[in-house]
Amino acid sequence: MLGDSQIKAESITILTKIIHNYKNIHAMRKELELIETIENYLKGNLSETDKVAFEKKINENPELKKEVELQKQILKGIERTGLKQSAKQGFKKHKFNKGLKNWGLGGLAVAVIALSSVFVYNNVAKSEHKENAAYDLPELNEQGEKLWSDADKYLEPQNFELNADQDTVVETADGIVIAIPANSFLDANGQPAKGKIQLEVKEALNASDIMKAGLNTKSGDKLLETGGMFYINARQDGASLKIDSKNPLYAEVPTDEVKPGMQLFEGKRLADGSIDWVNPKPIVKDLIPVDILSLNFYPPNYLDSLKSWGYNKKDKKFTDSLYYSFASYFTEEYNKLLEAEAVNHMNWLFNKAANNIYSQQDRLDTTGYKPINNNLFTGPFGINPSKIKAIWNEKFQNTLLATREFEERLPFIFRTCDNEVLDMYINNLDKNLSSIDSMVAQPFNNLPQATEEWDGYKKGYPEFLKFAARGDGKVKNGNTNVRLLKAYYEQKSKMYADAIAKTQNEFWQKQVDANLKAEEKRANYSEKDIVRLEDNFKKELNVNLDEAYRQLGKKRPRPTPEAPYGVHITTTGWLNVDTYVIESTLTRTTLDYTDPQTGKKAVIKYEPLTVSISDYKNYDRVLVYLLPEELNSFMRVANKNEVFEEKLNELMTYKMICIAYKGEESFYFSQDNVKPGSLSVSLVKTTNADIKTNVNKISKRSQSKAMNDELNYFAFEKEEAKRQVELEKINELTNKIRPVIFPCMPAPVYDTTATEKYSYK
Amino acid sequence: MEDQKIIDLIKSQKHDKVFTTLYKYFPVVKKMILANGGRSEDAEDIYQDALIVFYKKASAADFQLTSSINTYLYSICRFMWSDQLKKQQKQISTDIEKVEVNESEFISAIETENQLKLAEKVVSELGERCKELLILFYFQSKKLKDIATKMGYNSENTAKNQKYKCLETAKLKLKALQS
8 A cells, every 4th residue: 555655656556456456357247247237228138027127226216317317318429429420421421432423524634735855944034025926936846846836836935054964953933843864855866965955844834824825724525624734845956855754854833732633644736726635644753752860750749749848859869768658558568457447447336336226325426436547548549659660760761751741641640540551651662652642541441350341440541632642652763672671660660669668667667666665664754753752751751750759759659650551540530640640741731739648749840832943934844853861862843833832841951953955955953952932943054964963963872863764764755755756747748748649549537636646745 | 322222221220321322412401501691511510410310210110201302301401500590599591492391200300319419529529439439339339349359459348348438437427517
């Protein structure tokens, strides 16, 4: 039992409880049936006899009736929630199906006018041009034909001059970015063009340009929706160059909205000056790998949350260890804790239920329920951090994980809370990113028991469609050793999970040990306290008795009473000196006794001492001790409303020591020969070592041993309090950041205030 | 899909297919609600509720379809939307097209559903795992064994215990809300 020092690290006591609870599992099975009674009753599963009996109970017990009613409503609420989910899903599916149909019919297109060569770099100065007049065109188009469309005539050419044997990137007026690798262009002989070439671009990305150019968006007789159209051609000395198909250009067209199914069409000039769009191809974009360590693979808002709570988000060691520590939720041990907790709860439920239903006593309430660990949830509830750890490293450089595009998807992956989604990306490093997106977007079902019954259960994540539509491809010349990386990932994620769980367990086990040790120390301390009080009492009583008998002029009988706490003052119906003296010593009140035979008096005065400490509130803890010359130990003075009060025995000589702590600072005051009355004490700052020296100096040898123990104990308590504060901080941070890391984890259900905290003050 | 086929699907509890199919009638309802001061989201909410009312009504053994499903659903939505406008003390547009369905057929069903909204709220605000577990067991009538495997519980017993824990939590929350 940890008693009142029970701290928040409740997980500590779990190990023993698990064993205990496992023993109960079998006994419980029978009891489980009882709590199911209401359910069986509602489902109509009770036999006629049982049903009648149960209905009788319901009628007799309004609380039970209420419970049945509540359960009934909840069951209906579940049905309604289920139907609603199904309806929502239906809406999505409906929209999705509709979308598919449209896609099949029309198709959306980005139209490209005749891809032949490229350009870039430096927009060559334009000549004056009259609005709405046609631009001058060369005799032959890029195909070597004398055929030009209206678009060719009315769109303003943008000319760039570049070196054919250099990598070049060009950006057009409307923002098309074109990457031109060196030697992309071939001359008439099929050889890479050398030296300066001229690139011409025409673009019609918005409606007004498209209309001005007289462009239509028809493919055959189908109408296309366009994301923009552009024309690229490169010439050298007036002759058109061809693009090397093995070394193609890469163009990014700005668009507000990427629609699923966008494709790239080629423009075919028709004799009437219009263009027909033909030969659609899906748009695929090469991915450019970046340093994987420069990407952010944490859950969304993780770093910003930490920052907003005053942590240093740039301290990668800290952010890593905090994040990865959450991997322990995915281990075997955690599952065991869950099981134990479920049993714990069932035990409690059953006891309550048994009391209520069968003895018809109190209504059900949860006030007595104390979960062994409030932080237990049934997983999976988010992405396993050990999986992230396994991929966020050098090994995965130059793969599609090491791209901004993957980084962009990660927040969505985190929000699915579905580790299979992450696995899908990691296990398909050789595929186009957009292909993986669409796999994730569609319903998938690779469960071992996949049957028709489960059909549609795993719904897929349609939000990934918009990624799929981007047509992100793969890293060109990327690391293709997919099998090896996959194996590495599987092995590492498991290894990390185990290692993290081990570290976590060790940490908590250490806390368990420290708690137990602290408990033992506290027990020792209170035991010593009792011994000391008893010893002090005996000694003081001895002093008092000697004096009382002396004043009465009597010889003190021997032996002295041995068991002061057991004295019954009126047991034999007469009182003697001893009992008066014992009572006076116990209550620390003045003895005023007259011998009925001699008329002689015995008086021993007890007079009050009050000590007030200036700036009392300033200190974390203040302690006042009296060291009586006549005793072997000290007396700790009681603190009553911030004033220390004790009654002094006139027969004894007292020294006083006051000690206070504030944070890491210590304060001290001492005085010899303390007399009854009111004392006001101002403490002086000092060190713990000085306090010890002083205490040893002014106390008797027997007292200094006890005082040292006392001081050591408080030093320990102070360290212990620090440890608790640290633990508290860890728990607090853990609880705060958990919803960020595991967005699908339910909030704790049960009240956590039931846990008492040990307080140092 | 013919109406009778939809009714058959409802009787065999294929709610997924039913709902997906029935959304084909949504545009008319949406138009009606948008024309009467509602937003798209209102239309979606109303239609969802109407689908549930219709589904439950049609699940009853003695249910007889007296008009087309399209008309029937439209009437429910129209009634619900007028009702909501009334509650917000807004003018009801006379433009809401009346169709020939006997409203008394579904008014009590709508009221019954409305009373379940609190319980639904409680259930839908449980944690995702609890919600999933309860819906799989009580709504989709999956076997505990399958649920345990699917949701990654160590044993059927754990799933069962967890199920009761969730149920208990929901009851407590509902009790608190009702008192």
